Amino acid sequence: MQVPPGFLTMPRWWHDEPGRAWLEELPGLVAARLREWGLTADGAPWHGSNALVLPVRRGEEPLALRLSPPGDDVAAEAAALLWWDGRGTVLLVEADVPARALLLERLDGSHTLRREPVEWSVEVLATLMRELAVPAPGTALSTAEIAAEDAASFERRWQAVGGPTPRSQLTRAVAAARELAATDPGGDAVDGDLHADQVLRGRRTPWLVVDPVLLRGDREHDLARVLWTRLDELPRDADVRRAVATAVTVAEVPRERAEAWLVVRSMSYLLWGLERGLTEDPVRCRRLLDLFAR
16 A cells, blocks of 8 residues: 555644554554455545544445544544444544554545535535534543633733734634533533545535544534534625524524534634644634634
């Protein structure tokens, strides 16, 4: 197996020496996993920004072998997939956490939800928010805890990157985070990394989430990510507001709480991006703050 050139040049590896070493070992790791699990390769590999996925077969059954680099929390991913057990997510068939290998049901790796029109994509993601909202394990990180951490850190981080927004937006974000932290978010399971690139065309159901992050609380927690990953396709403010209205209606969540999370998550990712030298996503987050942090 040859590692796809596009995977070798992902920004993730620029400052990740263990990751680059893992890339060199990857063909041998794949071969070993094929032997261990009795698999045969069934096509060219595909990848996202982190993991490599190889279409495989075990007998006549089409499956997908996913290998993750050092540093990825494969145990948490496997636990999340086991918890949802195919309800809106890809099915986990086998896991070898020390080897950072997962065997999954086969999805169409060439057809992510990003290929669909943005308005339809938002509706599908909102439907998945609702479908994923099964009772969560009590040990899952609460969205209220995330909000509390943001409320405590926003001022310091905002100042450290030079005050990148009007102070009124910072004040609104801190107030929204405190409000979200102070109210019971409920016990729903939530995917903390939900966006169109993480949703693939399936066989047993049209769309399924891959690589979910299991949280507990507000299903609308990651609405901002749903928007900022496709924001350039929503050129008018009215387009963004219409997408929010669609998501709120389909996901069946309170509009005021959804907009509070839009502000908190946009400020959080804006600061995170600036701390790491990103140039495009912070601009998108600033646009969301201009719209909703009034």
